[in-house]
Amino acid sequence: MMFQPEEVSKLNTLESLVFDFIIKSPEKIQEMTIRDLASQVHVSTSTIVRLCTKLGFEGWADLKFYIKGQFREKTPEEQHYDNMLEFDMFLRRMNTQQYQNKLNQAAKMIAKADYTVFLGLGTSGSLSDYATKYFVNTGIRSFVISDPFQAIQVKGLGEVVAVILSVSGETDQVVNKELEFKAEGAKIISITNNEDTTVAKLADLQISYNLVMEWSKQYPLGNLTTQLPVLAILEILSHKAIDFVVQDS
Missing domain, CATH: 1.10.10.10 (Winged helix-like DNA-binding domain superfamily/Winged helix DNA-binding domain)
Structure with missing residues (x-):
């Protein structure tokens, strides 16, 4: 449109x-x-x-x-335009007081934790790796789990917050890892496209970005939903979290 x-x-x-x-x-x-x-x-x-x-x-x-x-049928140019319009609407939602309150709550959880662990598969795995580097550069102790078969062992590390990234919020391997984190006593922050998903419902705090899902025309399982909102959320969380750390020090 x-x-x-x-x-x-x-x-x-x-x-x-x-x-x-x-x-x-x-x-x-x-x-x-x-x-x-x-x-x-x-x-x-x-x-x-x-x-x-x-x-x-x-x-x-x-x-x-x-x-x-x-x-x-939309041309590629029109589809690209719609994606950018969706992102613009997300930014508007993110700047509301209600959304900022949720981001502040998540940032406080991260600031209080001894470690922040990022978990995701596929594109979300790449974003988890990026988030870990970004958070470490900000000054927050973080590491990433990108292997769905890696055991979860966070007991003894102090207070741990696990940030779970998943577009669908229904990937079995991700849900299983989230359950392992909960069993180990970690607090969970989910970042999913929709809040009405298994990953979001299992989390202590859920953040969603609610974009229209986009799929590849040539590869039916190719999820092309833009991840720009996730990048924005992650970078803002890192800055908010370190601000809370500084305030409490």
Whole structure:
């Protein structure tokens, strides 16, 4: 859906929530009246009217008609645009007080821990390795587990926080390792695309980024969901955590 970035940037917090729902559920909104949408997203109908106007449409019906016309095979350029728009909406959500409170809570857990352990497989494994280097460079003692068969032995290391990275939140090897961490007494922070997953539900604190999943057209199992939100979360957590460490020292 080719909305103009300069128009999207004018949206306030409530309008951004509505816009986020629209781009994630284009088929669902085709059956919705403006009152249905207002009830679904918990805003007023006037908020939706302002959203439509800011995006250059005459009203809700005009916006729905435009979105209906977008149901076709997307070019790679349009798909790339949608991915960047998704990331922009994530940044807006991340800057809300509610999301910042969750990041602060996670950062305090890491700051109090003697060690932070990162775990992930595939792309998440590469991000875990990157996070470990980044956290160590920040001044936080960290290490990574990238082998799903490596035994979990953290008893005797003091207080340990395990940061579990998983896009799907349902990979069996990751869930099993998370259970091992819990059995060893580690605190768990999960970073997943969706909070309604096994990995997130097992965690002491879950952080999600809620993007539309993207898959490769040539390789059906190729998950191409952008991991830019994960990088942002990890880097922000490292800076927040070391700030808490400094404050307590």
